[in-house]
Amino acid sequence: MRQAAFVLILRRTLRIWTWSGRKLVQVEMEIKSLTITDFADAVRLHQASFPRKEIERTIFGGKNIVNFLQNLTMHAGTTGGHQFIGSFQKGRLVGYSYIRLIDESCHLNYICVDQDFRKQGIGIGLMQAWRAIGERYNKSLWSLDVKADKGALIRWYEGFGLRTTHESYIYEVVQAGMKDQAVPLHFIPDWAQAEAFQEAYGFSRFTLHVKNHGRYDIRRIGDDILIAESMLREGVIHALKSLFPGARLFVQSPEALDDDRYSFAAKSVRMCTPTLELNGP
Numbered sequence: 638m639r640q641a642a643f644v645l646i647l648r649r650t651l652r653i654w655t656w657s658g659r660k661l662v663q664v665e666m667e668i669k670s671l672t673i674t675d676f677a678d679a680v681r682l683h684q685a686s687f688p689r690k691e692i693e694r695t696i697f698g699g700k701n702i703v704n705f706l707q708n709l710t711m712h713a714g715t716t717g718g719h720q721f722i723g724s725f726q727k728g729r730l731v732g733y734s735y736i737r738l739i740d741e742s743c744h745l746n747y748i749c750v751d752q753d754f755r756k757q758g759i760g761i762g763l764m765q766a767w768r769a770i771g772e773r774y775n776k777s778l779w780s781l782d783v784k785a786d787k788g789a790l791i792r793w794y795e796g797f798g799l800r801t802t803h804e805s806y807i808y809e810v811v812q813a814g815m816k817d818q819a820v821p822l823h824f825i826p827d828w829a830q831a832e833a834f835q836e837a838y839g840f841s842r843f844t845l846h847v848k849n850h851g852r853y854d855i856r857r858i859g860d861d862i863l864i865a866e867s868m869l870r871e872g873v874i875h876a877l878k879s880l881f882p883g884a885r886l887f888v889q890s891p892e893a894l895d896d897d898r899y900s901f902a903a904k905s906v907r908m909c910t911p912t913l914e915l916n917g918p
Contacts, residue, residue: 668762671721671733673707678730679723680706686749691784694858694887699839718774722766724750724759732759736770742909743771745781761915764797768913779913785904798914801906803891807863808899810874810886822848823876831857847876857884866890 650667671679680703684692692698696705709719718738723730732750736743745767750759771779783790785804824846825831831843840858847853850872856863862877862884869888877886887902888894 665726666731666757666759666762667725668766669723669725671710671723673710675723675730676703676706676710676721679721679733682730682733682751683747683749685752694861696838696840696858698859701838705838720770722763722770724762726754732763734763734767736767738770738774738776741776742778742780743767743774743776745779760793764913765915768915771913778909778911780907780909782905782907785906791906791908794908796914798910798912799908800910802909803907805905805907806890806893806901807903807905808888808890808894809902810888811898811900820875820879821850821872823880825880845873845876845880847873850876857881860884862886864888866892 650665680697683697687697696702699705706721710721720736720738722734722736724732730751731754732748734748735746737746738744748760748763748767750763767779779799781794781799782805783794785791791801825843826846827843831841835841835857840856842854842856845853845855850870853864853868853873855877860881860883862881864873864877864886866888868874869890874886877884888899
């Protein structure tokens with residue numbers, strides 16, 4: 638039970654009414670923590686629920702993602718509180734959520750429901766589990782990020798008391814707009830470990846040291862590199878381009894960038910609430 642300090646072993650049974658054709662029937666739904674044997678089904682469900690291009694920019698586009706998620710569960714004491722909750726009907730996984738405990742926040746990374754089982758209360762059941770986990774670990778805030786163009790989903794979240802607190806933008810760095818300059822001296826102290834992780838899973842994080850610029854934490858998913866807006870220095874960008882000449886470089890910014898060196902890719906909003914309401918939308 639080493640994982641019990643971080644992973645809430647949650648199990649509850651809900652009975653909900655739903656329409657089957659023209660007939661109103663009662664369905665039994667089991668909400669419980671995922672085990673390592675459930676992750677293959679969870680990944681298939683996830684990949685069927687989001688557009689391929691959207692998945693490619695996340696860890697779910699990486700190879701061996703099932704093994705990675707299984708390791709998160711088996712080594713929960715060192716992963717900062719990653720939790721996975723599933724909704725099951727007659728033993729079949731029909732919905733799941735991925736939750737992280739971050740500082741004072743209970744953060745919902747993902748929630749998705751099988752298309753054949755939507756509008757049956759499964760999402761509400763997973764939201765109930767989300768609140769239970771936050772309360773269990775004395776979190777003062779429930780938070781999530783959602784793409785700004787998903788209006789219906791944002792309104793659904795608003796029905797639970799979540800409100801938009803700020804926006805975030807992602808831009809692709811256009812190399813043609815950069816000035817030519819010598820690549821500054823740079824090195825990655827954890828290069829071997831990062832490359833091994835990249836080879837195993839298709840994504841990684843590493844630390845980049847650039848002379849006269851500083852030290853930066855970098856995320857790499859497939860052939861994409863993601864950096865924060867604070868790293869928008871041409872010396873840092875040239876160092877990354879020299880390390881990964883075929884990679885696409887993306888920057889995350891809290892504000893819109895009006896600069897021809899950056900091409901708009903996506904916009905998301907952070908939604909939060911100190912009291913998650915369960916009356917539903």
